[in-house]
Amino acid sequence: xxxxxxxxxxxxxxVGSPLSLECTVEGTSNPNLYWYRQAAGRGLQLLxxxxxxxQISSEVPQNLSASRPQDRQFILSSKKLLxxxxxxxxxxxxxxxxxxxxxxxxxxxxxx
Amino acid sequence: xxxxxxxxxxxxxxxxASLELRCNYSYGATPYLFWYVQSPGQGLQxxxxxxxxxxxxxxxxxxxxxxxxxxxxxxxxKPSVHWSDAxxxxxxxxxxxxxxxxxxxxxxxxxxxx
Numbered sequence: 058x059x060x061x062x063x064x065x066x067x068x069x070x071x072v073g074s075p076l077s078l079e080c081t082v083e084g085t086s087n088p089n090l091y092w093y094r095q096a097a098g099r100g101l102q103l104l105x106x107x108x109x110x111x112q113i114s115s116e117v118p119q120n121l122s123a124s125r126p127q128d129r130q131f132i133l134s135s136k137k138l139l140x141x142x143x144x145x146x147x148x149x150x151x152x153x154x155x156x157x158x159x160x161x162x163x164x165x166x167x168x169x
Numbered sequence: 170x171x172x173x174x175x176x177x178x179x180x181x182x183x184x185x186a187s188l189e190l191r192c193n194y195s196y197g198a199t200p201y202l203f204w205y206v207q208s209p210g211q212g213l214q215x216x217x218x219x220x221x222x223x224x225x226x227x228x229x230x231x232x233x234x235x236x237x238x239x240x241x242x243x244x245x246x247k248p249s250v251h252w253s254d255a256x257x258x259x260x261x262x263x264x265x266x267x268x269x270x271x272x273x274x275x276x277x278x279x280x281x282x283x
Binding site: 091100101103106116145147149157158159160161162163165 | 203205210211212213214215218259263270271272273274275276
């Protein structure tokens with residue numbers, strides 16, 4: 058069966074420090090991968106999605122970037138964090154168009 | 170542009186009472202429709218989905234939802250709520266032809282009174 062994992066689960070980082078959140082999917086190949094952010098009291102906002110290695114689409118301009126160095130690995134990064142980057146980040150995957158999106162456990166980021 | 174509206178930010182029901190969470194979408198064609206549930210500090214779990222066919226879909230944990238094209242709605246229902254159903258519920262729309270991206274509503278927080 059397919060599984061998705063993301064880490065770290067919790068992160069407290071100072072303003073201006075770098076960020077790296079990692080997500081991996083097991084049990085499938087060539088998934089579509091997603092990074093969502095959920096800010097307090099708000100819905101989910103799609104940040105990035107990827108349909109293949111090295112293919113990244115950004116949905117909103119921001120201080121973050123994403124990379125997909127391997128088929129089942131998706132990384133969310135920042136060179137310098139802002140206070141507004143705080144939130145709950147969710148990685149997700151789907152096997153293709155029209156299929157269900159499955160979410161990881163989420164990563165809490167607090168920028169102080 | 171596609172959008173999803175969950176009109177109720179917070180709902181409180183008594184344990185054992187029935188529940189209906191509302192979801193309306195804006196999309197020119199028949200979308201894919203989903204309901205997810207999120208417990209505090211956790212990821213999202215799929216409750217049910219509608220792609221095509223029977224407009225009444227059954228999900229996990231005793232939930233069901235009905236797609237009504239004429240009303241652009243996909244309301245979530247449960248006949249008898251349990252205390253463990255307290256969580257936040259998200260409706261989402263998948264756009265046909267997109268790369269599987271979902272558009273989420275802002276969520277409805279459900280509280281259950283004993």
